[in-house]
Every structure is written in C-alpha cells, then in structure tokens.
Amino acid sequence: xxxxxxxxxxxxxxxxxxxxxxxxxxxxxxxxxxxxxxxxxxxxxxxxxxxxxxxxxxxxxxxxxxxxx
Numbered sequence: 001x002x003x004x005x006x007x008x009x010x011x012x013x014x015x016x017x018x019x020x021x022x023x024x025x026x027x028x029x030x031x032x033x034x035x036x037x038x039x040x041x042x043x044x045x046x047x048x049x050x051x052x053x054x055x056x057x058x059x060x061x062x063x064x065x066x067x068x069x
Contacts (some may be wrong), residue, residue, distance in 0.1 A: 009063075016062030020055050027051030 009017075031048030034041040 008068050012067055013062050013065055016065060020058035020062055022055075023058055024055035026053055027053075036037055054067060 027048050027050075030046050030051055031039060034048070035043030036044065039045065
C-alpha cells in the first residue's frame with residue numbers, strides 16, 4: 001500500500017479547503033471594513049457574516065467530498 005492510498009483526503013479536498021479558507025479570510029476582512037460604530041453597519045452585521053458562513057459551508061463540503069474515481 002503506497003502513501004497515496006493511506007491519505008484521508010485527495011487533491012480535490014485540499015483545493016476546496018484552501019478555497020474555503022480564502023472565503024473565510026475575505027469574510028472577516030469585509031467585517032473590518034465597516035465604518036459604523038461597533039461594526040453595526042451593513043458590512044459588519046450582514047454581508048461579512050454571510051460570507052464567513054459560506055466559507056464554513058465550503059469547508060464542511062470539502063471534508064465530506066469524495067471523488068468519483
């Protein structure tokens with residue numbers, strides 16, 4: 001049995017995980033752009049959390065994704 005057969009994830013899983021991490025970073029960055037007091041504007045309370053939640057959904061999908069091969 002080679003090392004490739006022992007790995008838990010395939011290349012597609014890692015690519016999806018990196019995309020998810022990128023989306024999470026963008027979401028948190030969007031939240032910092034809010035100029036309202038205590039982040040209570042549109043960016044800090046609506047758009048940023050939606051983008052972060054999307055990143056977590058991508059991460060969840062990346063963990064459970066199985067290739068067709």
